[in-house]
Amino acid sequence: MAGPPGRPVSARSNPVEQAVVWLNDPLNWTNPGGVLDRLGEHLTISAAAVLLGCLVAWPIGLWLGHRGRGGGLVVLISNVTLAIPTLALLTILPLTFLGFGRPPVVIALAVFAVPPLLANAYTGIRQVDPEVRDAARGMGLSGGQLLRRVELPLAVPYLAAGFRTAAVQVVATAALASFVNGGGLGQIIRAGFGLDIAAGAGQILAGGLLVALLAIGVELLLAGVERAVTPRPLRRYRRRADRRAADATAGA
Template sequence: MGPGADVNGLGDAVVYLNDPFNWTRPNGILELLGEHLRISVIAVLAGIVVAVPVGIALGSAGRGRGAVVVLSNVSRAVPTLALLTLFAVSPIGFGATATTIALAVFAVPPILTNTYVGFRGVDADVREAARGMGMSRGQIVRRVELPLALPLVMTGVRTAAVQVVATASLAALVAGGGLGRIVALGFGQQDYGQIIAGAFLIAVLALLTELLLVLLSRAVTPGRRTSPFSSGRRHPAAGPEPTAAGMPL
């Protein structure tokens, strides 16, 4: 596709996006957007339900670093498309269910890693002071550790959500819904304007997801969280974001 085709494709994309019929018709942009969001939200929530409790348990106990690194790296190494292919020949089959499960697996690593690092980095003196005040284990987690670890937990959720929204376009490859269907149909019809329009919508949705979760993170963590029991040591949440390959422990 040469420069002339690029220009024509951009023009066709603008025309496609400015046509109200493309937004409101059955299987139009609005309907596909709703499907895309539904798949993404369910996948991220499933990832949170699985990863956060495991990260809290291991991080609070101060052990399991190797297991977290291995689990995160293995999950990252398995391509979502490969999982979808395996599901296609299993009872799960094609469709939105297969895509949601695959994306949930994809969401686990960043949430698990950041939750583990956030809770693992809570000052031991803080925990001891809380115990000395008669707090139960559950109270320490909810009232002391969680506020301190929350910035890193939210960073993991934000990373997972953006990745899931961007990758949910693969649903179109397994008879699922979502904005990826616009791109897939564009390829099938050799309609470069439709391909560009679909890619643009997915990119904008990912950026809006990032922005929304940044605002949410600031709302639930207004400034650097500190504990009345803190010994003054800096919490890892104030430093660079960790990765599964190099957690700052």
């Protein structure tokens, strides 16, 4: 597969120099199949996958958290989805009625996004102070009203944290979409491998760098959003809770 037409890169330069030359060639950005096109595809695939993951994971996590049951089920679902390699799904799903292209990529990445979305939705509801629940029930709120008016607003910081984790993971993994002709920045890397390694190493490195920078950019953006939706009194509590969870994990 050929990459977007640009100026030829000298095969005698090292890969870093080739990558710099490749990234500084405007044609590699603006031509059809160039960086801007692939970036748009990458963001579209990632957004669709995270949205699908939210539609599946959040209702289940919120409902189980509200009921106060199903913690084991949440762990089971998270472990099962994490145990399924995304590359394996990308290999299997195109052989079904979905065919090659974006649909199997979106579904495979959505499965990858489910664990953090589900776990944080469940945890966010369960972290609501029981006294707050009792007070809300004492005011005559029904179960649905309690979830919508009390538990869900207090769980928003946890939902944001799960969304942030899922989005960064999906953006970083979406480069695998090129294996099934799904588009995205991975196509640039794949095109580089299609060239002679001496000539394509710079393009491979440039594509990998673009994916990494995009993932870092999404992480920083969503970290700001998460902080903005977390009330100030809860930030210190969240940091202490995160440290306790990290210590418990290290000691396990």
